[in-house]
Amino acid sequence: MFAFRGVDYLEIDSLLNDQEKLVRQTVREFVDKEVLPSIEEWNREGKFPRHLVPLMAELDFYGANLEGYGCAGMSNVEYGLIMQELERGDSGLRSFVSVQGALVMYPIHQYGSEEQKQRWLPALHEGRAIGCFGLTEPDFGSNPGGMRARAVKDGEHYVLNGEKAWITSGTIADVALVWARAEDGIRGFLVERGTPGFTSKDIKGKFSLRASVTSSLALQDVRVPASSMLPKAKGLPAPLSCLTQARYGIGWGAIGAAMACYNEALEYAKVRKQFDDKPIASHQLVQAKFADMITEITKAQLLALQVGRLKDRGRADFAHVSMLKRNNVKMALETARAARDILGANGVADEYPIFRHMCNLESVYTYEGTHNIHTLIIAERVTGIPAYK
Numbered sequence: 001m002f003a004f005r006g007v008d009y010l011e012i013d014s015l016l017n018d019q020e021k022l023v024r025q026t027v028r029e030f031v032d033k034e035v036l037p038s039i040e041e042w043n044r045e046g047k048f049p050r051h052l053v054p055l056m057a058e059l060d061f062y063g064a065n066l067e068g069y070g071c072a073g074m075s076n077v078e079y080g081l082i083m084q085e086l087e088r089g090d091s092g093l094r095s096f097v098s099v100q101g102a103l104v105m106y107p108i109h110q111y112g113s114e115e116q117k118q119r120w121l122p123a124l125h126e127g128r129a130i131g132c133f134g135l136t137e138p139d140f141g142s143n144p145g146g147m148r149a150r151a152v153k154d155g156e157h158y159v160l161n162g163e164k165a166w167i168t169s170g171t172i173a174d175v176a177l178v179w180a181r182a183e184d185g186i187r188g189f190l191v192e193r194g195t196p197g198f199t200s201k202d203i204k205g206k207f208s209l210r211a212s213v214t215s216s217l218a219l220q221d222v223r224v225p226a227s228s229m230l231p232k233a234k235g236l237p238a239p240l241s242c243l244t245q246a247r248y249g250i251g252w253g254a255i256g257a258a259m260a261c262y263n264e265a266l267e268y269a270k271v272r273k274q275f276d277d278k279p280i281a282s283h284q285l286v287q288a289k290f291a292d293m294i295t296e297i298t299k300a301q302l303l304a305l306q307v308g309r310l311k312d313r314g315r316a317d318f319a320h321v322s323m324l325k326r327n328n329v330k331m332a333l334e335t336a337r338a339a340r341d342i343l344g345a346n347g348v349a350d351e352y353p354i355f356r357h358m359c360n361l362e363s364v365y366t367y368e369g370t371h372n373i374h375t376l377i378i379a380e381r382v383t384g385i386p387a388y389k
């Protein structure tokens with residue numbers, strides 16, 4: 001394995017400050033030491049590396065851009081760089097951290113009561129508790145507003161019924177943030193593991209994100225205290241705002257997966273020889289692929305950095321984040337496919353990381369708003385006309 005030195009064609013490092021570079025280097029070393037030596041094995045076995053949960057907590061990965069309750073209070077660019085480096089290791093690991101921070105800690109931080117914050121945020125930040133985010137249902141993915149899960153008030157309690165599908169970390173979560181339709185609209189409930197009527201099971205047979213747990217949740221007459229509802233999360237905009245946080249991190253993360261594939265293909269193409277004992281990197285059609293890959297990675301880096309700087313100034317909104325997620329995940333998937341091709345037959349073997357990244361990115365392309373849905377969000381922003389239905 002070669003030492004990863006980053007991908008920086010346009011001196012983008014000169015746009016980062018020392019603190020940002022330090023955060024990136026810390027995560028880079030963590031991934032080199034703790035993830036890369038074993039990731040292919042975990043991926044092959046379909047095993048989530050649970051032993052990394054406390055190590056990542058020590059490094060402040062969970063809710064890194066949140067303030068208070070023990071959180072690191074990093075800038076959004078620093079947070080993005082964490083996601084980038086983690087996904088250079090594996091999208092599954094980055095997914096775990098995204099869900100924990102952006103989809104569980106963020107909503108509690110943003111919409112929770114003081115009691116909920118005190119109870120959950122330090123535990124989630126320290127990795128003593130794991131969270132999951134239950135929005136998608138078997139019949140409602142791109143259109144979560146159609147959800148069937150119901151919350152019915154009964155005195156000082158709510159009774160929850162419904163099913164959630166494709167939930168990251170579902171079976172390992174100590175607390176599930178479940179979105180359900182109540183009398184006054186969609187509301188979020190913190191449902192603890194072991195609550196009677198609440199069950200979860202893993203989705204087996206995934207070709208993608210194999211080092212991440214993905215589960216179904218079932219709620220059958222689950223009785224939770226009214227105090228488990230997030231008091232300030234009212235209506236669909238609340239879960240959508242959480243998705244904006246997670247999508248922002250994904251936009252950065254995809255760059256990491258792309259960099260890993262690009263680097264692997266470059267190293268390979270310089271030593272693999274075909275025709276007249278010449279490295280395949282010297283053939284023009286292979287060179288064209290590298291020109292495309294590095295150009296697209298560079299554009300993606302600039303896009304992520306600009307959205308990050310805007311977010312740090314409180315100026316990034318969901319439609320900016322849609323452009324970041326849509327462009328960068330598509331770029332990463334296309335980079336992985338091109339890199340796979342450059343490795344020829346070796347590209348399909350898990351001795352190399354490319355096929356794993358490529359398979360992972362198929363999920364990343366679909367979750368957190370599919371590519372199509374982000375197309376519609378961006379187009380709505382510029383035309384003023386929604387075209388979802």
Ligand SMILES: Cc1cc2nc3c(=O)[nH]c(=O)nc-3n(C[C@H](O)[C@H](O)[C@H](O)COP(=O)(O)OP(=O)(O)OC[C@H]3O[C@@H](n4cnc5c(N)ncnc54)[C@H](O)[C@@H]3O)c2cc1C
Nearest residue numbers: 133134135136141142166167168363366367368370372388
């Ligand atoms: C590994 C993995 C982990 C996940 N983790 C979570 C999680 O932690 N929590 C959670 O709540 N969900 C999670 N999801 C679910 C994910 O968010 C959904 O899969 C996603 O929103 C898409 O929904 P769907 O799969 O039902 O596809 P559908 O909505 O059925 O879409 C299928 C296809 O139709 C297209 N389509 C749909 N509507 C339109 C339209 N109006 N215009 C054009 N095209 C359209 C889509 O773009 C897509 O190509 C996860 C998914 C995966 C694969």
